[in-house]
Amino acid sequence: MFTCxxxxxxxxxYLHGTLPLKVRRRVSAHLERCPHCHAAYVQQRQLMHELQRRLPPLGQPTQPQLARVWDGVQAEVRASQDKSPAVRMLRYRASYGLAALGLVALLLLPVVTQHDSASASAPLHTRPAAVAFATDWPPQPLTLYRTAASFRSRYGYNGTATPQAQAALTPAPAHRP
Amino acid sequence: MDSTPMQTGVTIAQAIAGDQTAYQQLYEQYAAGLYRLCYGLLLNRQDAEDVAQEAFVYAFKNLQRYDSSRAAFKTWLYTIAVSRCRNLYRRHRHPLLDLAQIFHLAAPCAETPEAAMAQRSAQDAVTRALGTLSPRLREALVLRYGHGLTYREIADMMGCPQKTAESRVRLAHERLRDLLQPALLEELYSVEFS
Known part of the structure; x- marks a missing residue:
């Protein structure tokens, strides 16, 4: 027998119908006998109905409110997508790639400009061998061949000047009037 | 209208794949309920808007972490909102009653100005009584009566055993009965039967 x-x-x-059947029957039996508990039961039931009626419409949002919240949600989600690790990594890679490219371009710049000035100067065969050798570094096979040929034509194979070269190098005697 | 779990699952998959309309669809489906929940717990319009927004942003950012085998999407979303509300009333300590909102509640079925006034008064009484409850009891009551959830769902959202959820609803019920009895319940019923 249950007490009050x-x-x-x-x-x-009991009102929510979640009691086991056996307990439910015992509560029902008590409520039938006890007027105080029955009055409490009626009050409780009234309150439950009142809450079921009053709570669902509490805080019903208006359309502008929902639209405002949606705008906020969209803005925050977009901002977070911009800050996502994948996007950040892509940006880092792009910036590092550009920096590396710039560095390489900076290093190549003097070589490229030097080569351009050398090729823009006088033709190779008219330059002295030493100048050609210095400006055309690293020497190309064709340049080396031409330099060697020029040396041979002047000094022969053993390094002594050929008669033609000696004649060409010896200044002509001054003619006396 | 509630869609089936399968439809929701498809919408979530589309959203994860980057479909913006799927996000909007999810928002439209759950926004009103989530806002009502936040308002019921915080009793303040501005705070409810902020928390609803935070909850949706968190959910959308972590959509790939949602596991449909563990809980319904609604349960997951509401759990996020309850957690955010707890953070907020830990900071505020006391709920801020939004009187402007309370006094502008619509009065359904009120044909005369007197009846409308009485309806509002009754609604205010319930809202004020709700504000005096502790956060845990308020959560249990709002989830049970405001959203008609089962004790199992309430327990999942509140992160407690089902028996604890049941006893919280019972305690909240008893506390409200003490607060609202007897004069107010009579007033409520005079409104109902007038």
Missing amino acids: HAVRARLTP
């Missing part, structure tokens, strides 16, 4: 205290403690689950 035990029944009052079970009124809410």
